[in-house]
Amino acid sequence: MLITPIICIPLFGAAITLLFYKDREVQQWTSTVVIAIHTLYTFLLTLNVFGYGSLVEYVGNWDAPIGITLIADQLSVLMLIMTSVVMLAVNIYSRIATDAKLESQGYHSVVLILLAGLSGTFVTGDLFNLYVWFEVILMSSFVLLSIKGNKEQLEGGIKYVTLNLFASLLFLCAAGLIYGLLGTLNLADLSLKVAENISDPRIHTFALMLWIAFAIKAAIFPFYSWLPSSYHTPPIAVGAIFAGLLTKVGIYSMIRVFIFVFNPLPAWIYTLLVIISIITMMSGVLGAYVQSDFRRILAFSSVSQVGFMMLGIALQNEWAMAATILFMIHHGFVKSGLFITSGICGKSVGSFYMNRLGGFLDKSPLLGILFLTLAFSLIGVPFTSGFTVKIMLLKSCIMNKEWVAIFALLVVSFMTMLYMLKIWSEVFWKKLPLDEDGKVSKSKPLETGMFIPVVIVLIFSLMIGIFGNVLSEVAIDTAKKIYDRDEYIQKVLRLNLKEGLSYTGSEK
């Protein structure tokens, strides 16, 4: 099965929407159809990968270290599923809550390009190609962030793009330096060559440099400032995409490059990472606790959740890695659902400040149930997705005897509960406050159709919780393949294949 369509389908859609730049109807339908096809293709790919093992495609028919290789392994397809489902949910949302101004600015084209960038990131097997997809994501997310041109959005957008360009700069430098030293960019080839020179301190330093670049993308302390200053500004649909998907790119790349290729590094680096991830968790959660803006709480909460994922990476065992993999997916679903919920509430009242919001439980009990389930999922109540990943992380901490990390994990879970319930109490329980003139604030009625995307992501998130025993095994299997690189390398470099086979690209 081919992998490239996962990138080409959205790009093709983007081209079509550009050709019909005047016709919003066509653009809407194109993007819906394209994202639906993308989702379908992703599921097919997933079935294929879990059925017959990972897929490899040599783009341009050039053999592995020379050309660019795309690989769809278990990790990739898991990430792809999260991406396409979130994208589908957001697309449904933006179809229901139409925003004419946004769409006339080329929203659909940019979203499709962003989808292509995300898909590319998750299937590429080449360091520089990864950088290119990073750029695609960076540029398209910046455009989405500032597309409506409000002052607030531009301010957030400038912060976002400046700080992320710094990440790109570091990534580019690091990729150049690594190529300068090892003469290859293919991840499989690279990991072989790194393994041969694993004691070279230059490689440790370059790995650290890459880590910083990914850490900025993933919003890890002290590199997270861009996230809380930009996530609360964009339109809701965009915010949901951001919250669901952007930080995961950083974490994914950390797994794919920092762990997969550069392993094992000296122990002090991992210890440092454990410390950093604990600080990230605490710092994010404290930040979330003091915010009074619905979306800023969610933004800071993303930081603390990223700390969880980083912890899983830093702990260096299979359970922890599996926890991080599932955590990314869980968080993608839950956070985008929460952002859409915040959008529904905020749009109805016209403000995201919690002292202006209120009375949503009486207004729509269904929305209340949805929010509460998502919130408990984030907190980690049993049989929600958050629980599955929390248990896995806790177990891996117990296995590594990281008592400080366990303590931090529990404290952060507790604080997460506090701030999520603060939202619940202020937005859903409290009555709608009076406005400045002492009148009852007006709030628009809610469209039930807007709940559909929340329901979709919620269902997927709950599945992670309910099928925790199955999915944890899948995740552990995936994690094993990350630490045990042989299968991947053999597949990509075709080391075990006999000569004489023609280069037919993807293998059936």
Add this chain to the structure above:
Amino acid sequence: MRSIILISITRLMMPMLLMVSLFLLLRGHDAPGGGFIGGLMASAAFCLYGLAFGFQKIKSVLHTDPRVILGLGLLTSLCSGFLGYLMHKPFLTALWFDEGFFNGVINLHVGSPLLFDIGVYLVVVGVVTGIVIAHAED
């Protein structure tokens, strides 16, 4: 306030610059040049035109919106990749007229990389003209 010198120079230079840009595009695979450089050259030509006649006029020269050019460019590059699918080869596989399936039918050293380069060329033109036109639009 239009400078007559600039206008007349532009009238003279514009076709030449565009020709050069096409030349750079076509020879790209074998000598310095290529889609990106060609596209930049062409955009420079359009910018020159804009400086001389006003940037709003660029749209009438292009006969279409820059976004369509962007879309076309993207589509062209993608199509050069899709050709690979048709030949049961991976995406973006270079296919040549004087080789493989077409061998003997047309003996030309032209292949899908050129199509890809044309796409790049179009995108670059679309980007620069788009920015310049948007700036000038009232």
Add this chain to the structure above:
Amino acid sequence: MVQNIFPNFNYFDITGPRIENNPLFQFVLFITACTVIYGWGYFENSSKRNYVLPLLILFGLSMAGLVIANHLLWLYFFWECTSVFSYLLIGTYYEKKESRESSLQALFITGAGGLSLLLGLLLLGEHSGSYYLSEIQLQHFNLEEPIWSTIVVLLLFGIITKSGLLPFQGWLPNAMVAPAPVSGFLHSATLVKAGVILITFLAPVFQEMPLWENSILLLAGLTAWYGAFMALLQNDLKKALAYTTSATIGLIGFASWTEAGNLVAFSWILAHGLYKSASFYFVGIIEKKYESRNILKLRKLFSIEFFDKIIGFSLFFCCIGIPFTASYYAKKHLVDFYLNLFQQNYYAFVLCTIWQSLMLINYFRILVFPYIGTRERYQAMHESAEGFQEKSVKTISIWMKVIPVVLAISSVLSTFKLSQRVTIHASDVGIWEYFTVAVYGLFTLLFFMFYRYHHFVNALGKKLYTEILWKWCYKNKLRMIEKIAIMQTNIVQNGYLRYYLTMFVVATILLLGGSIYFYSETFIRKPVTEILIYELIIVAMIIIAAFMSTITRSRMASIVSLGAVGMGCSVLYLFYSAPDLAMTQFLTDTLIVVVMALLFYDLPRYSRLSSKTDKIRDGIIACIFGGVISILVLSVTDAQIYTEVMDTMLKKTIPEARGHNVVNVILADFRAIDTLGEISVLTTAAIGMYGLLRIRTKKGGDES
């Protein structure tokens, strides 16, 4: 190590053998049914009915699950569910701030306990090798290993928070803002028992551990006394009931730590669940009917109906345990247990007697005292009839009246089951008799003593509660968290981009520079290549241009200097025989200068935002960063270990890729998908610029 720790949805994981012969399970279901019926009546004509009743049912189910759960994580699931539903139920009147705060406080404490319990259960599962309670109960462990102490501490923390044992008892009285069905069901009959129930489940494992025994005895004992005293200080009927509840839970905890006490614990849980929830529902009726639950206010009412008085009296008798009620047998079990436990230690008996007497006074105050006030007595005391009120009595639903009666009757009926297990020796009967007589005597004595200082004691209670418990245990903690949070957020996230950028760069310098410093032998080395004079000149030019662009005051000069930097670079590319790169660089720079110059007309005036010291600081940071990157670049110059990819590319360019310009072949063939990505970047950038610039021009048009 247990491999798969996640629970399944099958019979064995959910309950397994633990559902068999489990009186608690039936008890919980029974109480749930009663409460739902009562709630149906209580919320007649109220919009809260649709909110409370489903939650009550869900709560009842999760409580029933909790008492039968087998897999530890199922246990935790039900445990958390009870916390969550309790949170939602305490906040029934969520429009009121008080309700919201109290419910959050309850979850604040039980949630913290829940997390500790989770860790405890995980450690228990990992170290016992099984996640099934039914299997763990049968095993014996070497409890002297330090890990078991940790496990016990963690589990106990969860247990005492949930059951409202000292010192985490503060949330329980506040939870009384909930309506009567919720208080009766959750905060006396079931939820708060969860902790002691878990103690009984774990007793077979830990009973030989001194830490387990001592800490439970200490905390439960303290709570029993504390609750009994605090209840005396309350004028609010429900709060008084809440304190008696925690007193009783203390007592149950006192007995439940060992397997031998299980019978005592279970019979108390049942008996107390029945009579206490009945009392709560009775108070609910009073509250509904007379619109007050203040003992003093109620005493001023004439119009207490005879029916209410009768129910109050009979519940009082259920509570104090006159013969043939459930609590009578529960007390008998308790005495039996103490006799065995303390080996005829009569000090324990004296204490127990006093405690029982205090509880009697409490029940008397709650269930009898408010409803027997008469005009004559009051007049005699105050010589005026002013305080008396004549109030119309609200009618209430029949379902509300039925349920306390049903519960009281079942309290009597359940004795058939409980009495079968009484095993008091003949010689102990004497003690049991003495005990009962002593209790009643003391009760009468104490009641009269207490009654004289009634008002003083009440004032004391109020102060104690607001000043110490609420503020110190909860409010101050929250405020402390908030303070820390604000402080750290102000430091890390202060809103200035330049600050963030500085932070990012400094952190990068620290990490990379640190690494270079550690490995300085590898990194600091002489460059291999020779430096030519014309290279030097161009580099100097580039540096000067870059410097100019930072210090100049005009934007135009700044962008032109940046252009010059670009030109210098393209000349360098030419020297190193990269004509494609040079051309691209040249054209891009030209276009950038042109476009920027166009855009500059619309920007606001150039202003200086940073002071001179800031600039110097930033300059130093920038130079260090540049230096770090330069060292890294120098470290790989001419140091390539592997070159086969490069060589193969060069080799394959002409024969296989059929081109002569390797740069273009790489861009359009070898790595064409990179280029595809880059042109989508360009497209996106164009769309963004196009949109943004048009918005700007539109806005400008509007203004002019």
